[in-house]
Amino acid sequence: MTLLGTKIRVARTVGRAVRATGRGGGTSLPGRVLLRLAPQAISELSARLAHGSAVISATNGKTTTAGITATVLRLAGHELVHNRAGANMEGGVASTLLSAARAGGGIAGDMGLFEVDEFWLGPVTQQVAPKAMLLGNLFRDQLDRYGELETIASRWADVVAGLPGTTALVLNADDPLIADLGRTHQDVTYFGVDDNELALPEMQHASDSKHCRRCGAPYVYDVIYLGHLGHYHCAQCGRERPQPSVRAEHITLHGTSAATFMLVTPSGRRSVLLRLPGLYNVYNALAATALCLALEVPLDVIVAGLEAAQAAFGRAETVQVADTSLQLLLIKNPAGANEVMRTLTLEADELELLTILNDNVADGRDVSWVWDADFELLAPHVRHITCSGTRAAELAVRFKYAGVPESALTVVPDLAQALDLALARAGQGRLFALPTYTALLALRAELSARGHVPSYWETAA
Amino acid sequence: MSDAGPLRVCALYPDLMNIYADRGNLLMLQRRCEWRGIGFELNGVGIGEELDADAADLYYMGGGQDRDQELCASDLVEHKRSALAAAAQRGAVIFGVCGGYQLLGHAYQVGDAELPGVGLLDVRTVRSDGPRLIGNVAITVDLPGASDQVLAGFENHAGRTHIGPGAAPLGRVLRGHGNNGADQREGAFSGSVLGTYLHGPLLPKNAWFADWLISTALGGIALPPLEDALEDQAHADARRAAGV
Missing domain, CATH: 3.40.1190.10 (Mur-like, catalytic domain)
Known part of the structure; x- marks a missing residue:
């Protein structure tokens, strides 16, 4: 030895x-x-x-x-x-x-x-x-x-x-x-x-x-x-x-x-x-x-x-959750978020979204960046957005000022509840989740606890 | 359509002094005017351009990367100082955030070099070798017509700013570092000139302050309230993040 x-x-x-x-x-x-x-x-x-x-x-x-x-x-x-x-x-x-x-x-x-x-x-x-x-x-x-x-x-x-x-x-x-x-x-x-x-x-x-x-x-x-x-x-x-x-x-x-x-x-x-x-x-x-x-x-x-090549963990990865096809699109900074949004606007249908903004250390404690990202791109394509995470309300404010009507915004800070609401709204359609980094880990853990995906260290092994 | 306004806003160096999403502040001002039927006009002035002292009710300057701030400092002194002083004299609001705040003071000392400021606020800033002052921050503000209000946001600065007798602090630090991490003071104001280290999009977290700026810039008019449930929640979250 x-x-x-x-x-x-x-x-x-x-x-x-x-x-x-x-x-x-x-x-x-x-x-x-x-x-x-x-x-x-x-x-x-x-x-x-x-x-x-x-x-x-x-x-x-x-x-x-x-x-x-x-x-x-x-x-x-x-x-x-x-x-x-x-x-x-x-x-x-x-x-x-x-x-x-x-x-x-x-x-x-x-x-x-x-x-x-x-x-x-x-x-x-x-x-x-x-x-x-x-x-x-x-x-x-x-x-x-x-x-x-x-x-x-x-x-x-x-x-x-x-x-x-x-x-x-x-x-x-x-x-x-x-x-x-x-x-x-x-x-x-x-x-x-x-x-x-x-x-x-x-x-x-x-x-x-x-x-x-x-x-x-x-x-x-x-x-x-x-x-x-x-x-x-x-x-x-x-x-x-x-x-x-x-x-x-x-x-x-x-x-x-x-x-x-x-x-x-x-x-x-x-x-x-x-x-x-x-x-x-x-x-x-x-x-x-x-x-x-x-x-x-x-x-x-x-x-x-x-x-x-297939999507990496949480990067445009698709998960089937009962009737809903859920796509996970990590957003963590303005340039990356802009590209995710630009890609989403290529979809023909109105979008059902679950956006999750956390301010933990690995996300950056400072959530200012959401005001640099061009959420205006997404506004005309939105059917409804469920805003979640530790700074859910600020994200909702961002969408409101980007032109999304308040009637199309729901703030649910708790992730499990937000996921339930967003899945129920999406039904048999598609749901796009836009989480920040720790929100992605939490969302993945929630999906794993519900039996939809393996835990992340298993996929990483 | 309201009789008031339009609110004419001039953004100083919007291409350079925008590092922390400063455009969020301008968007807040714009929408909150529009929703009340108040007209909104936004102009930007860049390097080498002369400033019109009568063309705006509110002049805004955000923060920038070190190199960009240096470029702007010398341009500001050369091309814009006297017009800004004249604008302040007639009561226009001059609002500086982070790097913009530093440049409204007398000078920003970085090592042996000194970046000149326009001297509209009696403050001096010295770059410290110590740690950057970073984190959530909340202050309690006493402004005309807004006593004991709380501003919550995020600060991230290497400079330590000290206020002279000619200016008052914008607020007292409840949580966070403030001007220099020592004297519990944050920001500064003097007449209609204001500066703060609560950087980038502080107005989305403090809708009341957006309205205070709009009202003050338009001569103290009363503004009808807006439906602010989301804004109030964002404010509460920002306060909670700061621990207040």
Whole structure:
């Protein structure tokens, strides 16, 4: 028994004890215990992975992009060590490695795939020493926890500067804050969207990074697709969107169920049917494609993986609850919420909604962001909204001022009661639930208690 | 249609000073005027543009990222200071939130550098090396026509602001940090110029204050009440979040 082996046994025992109390999955606690006992554990355990690791970060789409990537890499024959439960801080990554560790210096897997919280990218990257790193986007999010966007961008620039030149860096060309990170790196793959049909008429309210990272002049946008993502250049210093080698063209969005597009890569062109809705998921698919190409997966395997990929936990996932088809669409910041709403407006029917706004630490204590999201988009499509969560009333006020009549709004702070009401109203139709992060966990727990879905740590196992 | 108004609002740097969803405040003002049949006009002024001292009844400035706030500070002093002072002189409401509040004071000291302010409020702000003051906050406010009212919201600021003899605090801290985390004072006002650290969309949580601003900006007119059940509940939730 190695010294690390003993510490691993202790940390596992703690994890089991927590799980036995039934107070949740205990997804990050065993890892945190392990790191207390063995601060180098992430580095030592990830070094056991024969094909190295890939790290993914972004404000939006981390879990879905990692899920698509995992589907592809498994098809390519890899056995993954992957933090699927969204336990994406240091402790969660350590927990994932902990459960894969085997006696005698082994590990159950040949490749690591880790989605990492924006804030933890530096420390985790340093320990994992990834073979490839994907950075997807940066949007305004939980300012009380993450601070300003520019601060995170600068922090990420330091992370990239610390990478060996041989680390494959995969970046979103359409996000100026992200694209700028590749300026001096040796091995960079850019991805982006090329389809003017999907351009927005104007910039959304919550858009950020409208000014050049180099010289401070406002960017000129020829096309805007989503938030501040698009085709841009700086009229003052000449900085412009890098030409992406992995692109989506001819995109068609099929409501809340799917998207089709032409995938263009250096290895060829393929038409793709993605069973995930919305332009934001096309971005996630492009990101996964570029990452897998950087990991030398053949294009046909990638396309097979894209087409087989399913919605991640609570991200456009559909659950059948008696007669009602319930779709769970996590919302956690303005840019992500806007894309969810834009996708919902593609549905022909009037919408029956259950929206849940919590202000717990993992949601951000500050609920100001709901006033940045363009709920006005949804207003003309609403039949009825049940507002729930710790800040249910503020969400109802937001909808009222967005133009939803008060007669179409019901405030039910208690989640179980709100779910009952919303299901009863939806009947044999569809119900769309828009929860914040802890609300998603609570909703999932409620559905699990009623026998409709397995608990989240089981799906994550 | 009401005889009052229209309420003419001018948003200062709406593209830059909007980090905490400041547009929620403007939307509150707009709808609450419209629902009463009071006209509402909104204009924005940006970097390099001159400000018209007679064109608005209420001037609003929100918070911004550090770099954006720096850009606005020098522009404000260069292009807008005298017009803002003239507007305040004739009784227009000047309302600054978070970064906007800091810029209404004399200066904002960041390390060795000093961002100039317009000096309409007798306050000075110094960036602290200590922790940011973040969290739910509630204050009790004494304003003309609104005594002992509670404002509840969220604050998130590195600056510590101190009030001089020429201004009064907007309110007394019930829970939270306030201007500097030490003297239990929050915000400042002087005549029709007001500033607060209750950032971003504070009006949706405090409908009474939205109405106070509308009424004051329109010369103290009485406003008919609105159906505010949801707004009252949101206010109660914000107070509860702050522990009041």
